[in-house]
Amino acid sequence: MKNYLSLFSGVVIAFMMMVCQCEVANAAASDNKTLIVYYSYTNNTEQIVDDLKTLVKADVIEVEPVNKSLDYAANGYAIGTEQLNKIKANPNDESSYPAIDPVTVDMTKYNTVIIATPLWWSQMASNMQTFLFKYGKEMVGKNIGLIVSSHSSGISGVEADAKRLVPNGKFFAKSLWINASKHSQRKALLEQWLKDINYNENANGNTMKLQVNNSTLKVKLADNAATKALLERLKEGAITYNAHDYGGFEKVGALGFSLPSNDTFITTEAGDIMLYTSNQLCIFFDSNSWDYTPIGKIEGMTKQQLKDAFGTGEVSITLSLDNSAGITSVTVNQAKATGIYTLTGQKVSEIPEKGIYIENGVKKVRK
Ligand SMILES: Cc1cc2nc3c(=O)[nH]c(=O)nc-3n(C[C@H](O)[C@H](O)[C@H](O)COP(=O)(O)O)c2cc1C
Structure with a gap:
């Protein structure tokens, strides 16, 4: 029997039958939110994000270049190559990055950011790099997930770009790589990845x-x-x-x-x-x-x-x-x-x- 220091005298409380089944809004919801940010040129990454949205509750931002008429695939992907070379030559200079449409985002609301991006020449697509150049420094201490869509190339170069642009992010142990041959299995791959990184525990702060x-x-x-x-x-x-x-x-x-x-x-x-x-x-x-x-x-x-x-x-x-x-x-x-x-x-x-x-x-x- 517990030896409590104080005991309240018996209180009779009428039990009110609750007639609704509710999930309590998380009082600290603003601290536990997830942001998905993605760029997609030929819609593969967008399809991945569409499935991801059915698996996690998140705000979503699509990064779009100011210049929407560029044909990145023309002349052997020449424009993408040129943009990436410019970034590589001067990665700390904002003018090296292609202009994107303005984005309004309050990073303080999120404890987890999932970045979904195509791979271009084994690097992160330039337009996504612009977003991260602008906002990556605000992601200090946040959980960072990386999802990369490529035709066939491996993603270590994209991971290195992400770590350069989000210098103090808490990257999940594993990125998700979805290449062309696995694109049709994207939903199952996303489900497995979310389990692998313990998404629910990490993103919800336990x-x-x-x-x-x-x-x-x-x-x-x-x-x-x-x-x-x-x-x-x-x-x-x-x-x-x-x-x-x-x-x-x-x-x-x-x-x-x-x-x-x-x-x-x-x-x-x-x-x-x-x-x-x-x-x-x-x-x-x-x-x-x-x-x-x-x-x-x-x-x-x-x-x-x-x-x-x-x-x-x-x-x-x-x-x-x-x-x-x-x-x-x-x-x-x-x-x-x-x-x-x-x-x-x-x-x-x-x-x-x-x-x-x-x-x-x-x-x-x-x-
Ligand atoms: C400029 C450019 C460069 C690319 N370079 C590569 C590459 O080096 N290796 C590769 O496997 N795929 C490469 N791709 C293919 C894309 O990574 C792949 O098609 C991806 O699924 C595109 O995603 P999206 O449809 O969301 O734009 C390149 C695509 C473009 C436009």
């Missing part, structure tokens, strides 16, 4: 999903040995366990296995998820001080919203990997969702004074 009653909540995970071990387990499949009320401030339940713990004395806040005695998870609606190992936090929910979502008594909780690739929108079960809801799926009687809410399944904003 999150997991927690399902309880009718709610699917997003948990931002702490970075420690316990969460690493938990993620490894979740890769093998979802984990379901039962949890019960304790002290009026938490739901606690045994996972059925142990995780590596490194307990310290912590005062919890609503939404905190803590590992207790290596094998139990405590989900806090309120504050308590004890020795725990942090697992993560359900973000953006108030005490009351958490209590409503978890209800009273024994509940079944399912943890799973978050494959949503940076949720920036809310999905609502349209069939059932009449009324007004907060982003976290709580039904409310009135439209909130300020902020985002969902009315009859439609996302709205009150400013």
Whole structure:
């Protein structure tokens, strides 16, 4: 039995049945977004990006040269050759790079940038180089993915260009090369590549999903040995366990296995998820001080919203990997969702004074 420092007297909380199934918008969505930037002359890269867009949630920018009438394939690809030679001769001079249409991009919104480009003479196509010359320095510390389309040449030269132009990017360990003979398999290759680079974990800053009653909540995970071990387990499949009320401030339940713990004395806040005695998870609606190992936090929910979502008594909780690739929108079960809801799926009687809410399944904003 836990020897808590404080115990709340029994609080009876009416469990409101939530009638919509919501995915909680990631409170830090702006920090976890992905940008896909691509250039394509004969549409192969564009087709790759079209498939990529079905696999990851991302903003997309197409780079276009100011001069759209150039025939890069004419005279043995002479124009491409000339442009690339100019860059090579003076790579630090902006005037070496062909002009592209202006692009408005706020790089601070993204933690991951996927660059998709054709290969030209074993180098990165010149127009994509222009974009990266302008914006590559703003990609410091971001995850960088590189996808290269070529007829048959290998892509080490393009990788070198990318690293020169994005000097402090955190490049994924593997680039994706799709040559002409594999172009028709591009979707399967993209899927495999996203798995290989652990896209979901890296791009989402380590999150997991927690399902309880009718709610699917997003948990931002702490970075420690316990969460690493938990993620490894979740890769093998979802984990379901039962949890019960304790002290009026938490739901606690045994996972059925142990995780590596490194307990310290912590005062919890609503939404905190803590590992207790290596094998139990405590989900806090309120504050308590004890020795725990942090697992993560359900973000953006108030005490009351958490209590409503978890209800009273024994509940079944399912943890799973978050494959949503940076949720920036809310999905609502349209069939059932009449009324007004907060982003976290709580039904409310009135439209909130300020902020985002969902009315009859439609996302709205009150400013
Ligand atoms: C100027 C130029 C140079 C190229 N050089 C090469 C090359 O050296 N090796 C190669 O395998 N493909 C080369 N290609 C072919 C492109 O890499 C390939 O067709 C790619 O799929 C084009 O992508 P896109 O359709 O998105 O423009 C070149 C194409 C152009 C236009």
